[in-house]
Amino acid sequence: METVSSLSVAVRGIAAFLQGRFGATLEPVTVSLLSPEAVRRNAETSDTHILNLFFYRLSPSGFHAGATAEEPNFIRLHALLTPFVGTPEDPHEDIAFRILGLAIRYLSEQPVVPTILPGASSGVASDFREVPAFTEYQLQAVMQSLTMEELNHIWTTQGGETAYRLSAAYEFALVPIEPLARRTPAAPARAAILDLAPYTHAIGANGMVSFGDDAHAVPLAGETAGTPPPAGWLPVILADDDGTLTTQPSVTDDAASLNVAIAGLPGARVQLELAWNRASGGSDTQAQAFDVGAARIDDPDAIVVLPLGTIEAGDAALVRASILDDTDQPLAGQPVSNSISFTVS
Numbered sequence: 001m002e003t004v005s006s007l008s009v010a011v012r013g014i015a016a017f018l019q020g021r022f023g024a025t026l027e028p029v030t031v032s033l034l035s036p037e038a039v040r041r042n043a044e045t046s047d048t049h050i051l052n053l054f055f056y057r058l059s060p061s062g063f064h065a066g067a068t069a070e071e072p073n074f075i076r077l078h079a080l081l082t083p084f085v086g087t088p089e090d091p092h093e094d095i096a097f098r099i100l101g102l103a104i105r106y107l108s109e110q111p112v113v114p115t116i117l118p119g120a121s122s123g124v125a126s127d128f129r130e131v132p133a134f135t136e137y138q139l140q141a142v143m144q145s146l147t148m149e150e151l152n153h154i155w156t157t158q159g160g161e162t163a164y165r166l167s168a169a170y171e172f173a174l175v176p177i178e179p180l181a182r183r184t185p186a187a188p189a190r191a192a193i194l195d196l197a198p199y200t201h202a203i204g205a206n207g208m209v210s211f212g213d214d215a216h217a218v219p220l221a222g223e224t225a226g227t228p229p230p231a232g233w234l235p236v237i238l239a240d241d242d243g244t245l246t247t248q249p250s251v252t253d254d255a256a257s258l259n260v261a262i263a264g265l266p267g268a269r270v271q272l273e274l275a276w277n278r279a280s281g282g283s284d285t286q287a288q289a290f291d292v293g294a295a296r297i298d299d300p301d302a303i304v305v306l307p308l309g310t311i312e313a314g315d316a317a318l319v320r321a322s323i324l325d326d327t328d329q330p331l332a333g334q335p336v337s338n339s340i341s342f343t344v345s
Contacts, residue, residue: 279314
């Protein structure tokens with residue numbers, strides 16, 4: 001079976017790391033991933049000693065409770081590291097302790113398994129590594145302290161003639177189970193509201209704390225990825241709906257205009273763009289330039305009157321603001337403001 005999963009890749013990565021470290025020792029040691037009973041039978045005829053990684057339990061990460069079906073699901077691997085003495089010539093009496101001690105030392109020296117997972121794709125279409133956005137990760141090994149009752153339960157379930165052997169218990173975490181269909185990540189935030197004095201004003205009647213005098217919108221990136229914004233501020237717009245500032249005003253078919261509050265750099269020029277999806281099926285765009293009258297959105301000087309033109313019930317509109325340059329053209333590469341939307345009733 002050629003198809004692999006992130007779980008199988010992780011397990012093989014742990015084994016490959018330990019096998020590589022044992023390759024530098026004088027004693028020949030093979031790292032296996034079988035059950036203790038199967039390894040016991042193999043060791044009877046093996047000309048090398050065996051360090052077996054018996055993964056006996058999987059558990060959830062304890063985090064990432066909000067992950068969706070299209071995001072990685074993280075789990076923890078629990079394993080017993082058990083040495084099995086093979087039949088090479090003149091084995092040392094303490095060889096099992098040597099093997100186990102070396103394994104513990106390797107994982108103590110490098111608790112983060114250096115193997116970068118998941119590695120290169122096998123080329124099979126169902127290989128999760130074919131998805132371009134897979135996550136590269138490493139596993140951390142943490143030694144565990146199991147009670148004798150837990151150890152006894154693990155060994156007594158093996159059957160056959162397998163007797164208890166001294167073992168080291170480890171947890172390897174975290175292993176992401178990668179989905180084949182990945183959720184498209186949200187785009188980075190394009191703007192933020194910066195307020196240097198957010199609590200200098202009393203709480204209003206609505207229970208909200210108003211912005212301070214120095215609050216303004218800040219663009220975080222230009223319109224093109226990786227480019228800085230041309231201007232260091234952004235307009236913020238809200239509709240004045242009978243004294244209430246909102247992004248979803250009530251507009252009737254007999255309205256001639258819409259009062260819009262524009263907060264930004266006083267004296268700067270902005271363009272309000274009104275994009276219509278008409279009830280009749282057509283679409284059109286209107287644009288008008290205004291001077292910014294106030295830095296704060298609740299300042300009466302921030303209000304401008306935006307003509308709506310001829311409208312009818314069912315018309316839907318989206319209003320956004322753009323900064324204008326010295327020639328009254330939208331500033332190239334600059335993010336636009338937040339939006340106001342409404343449907344004519």
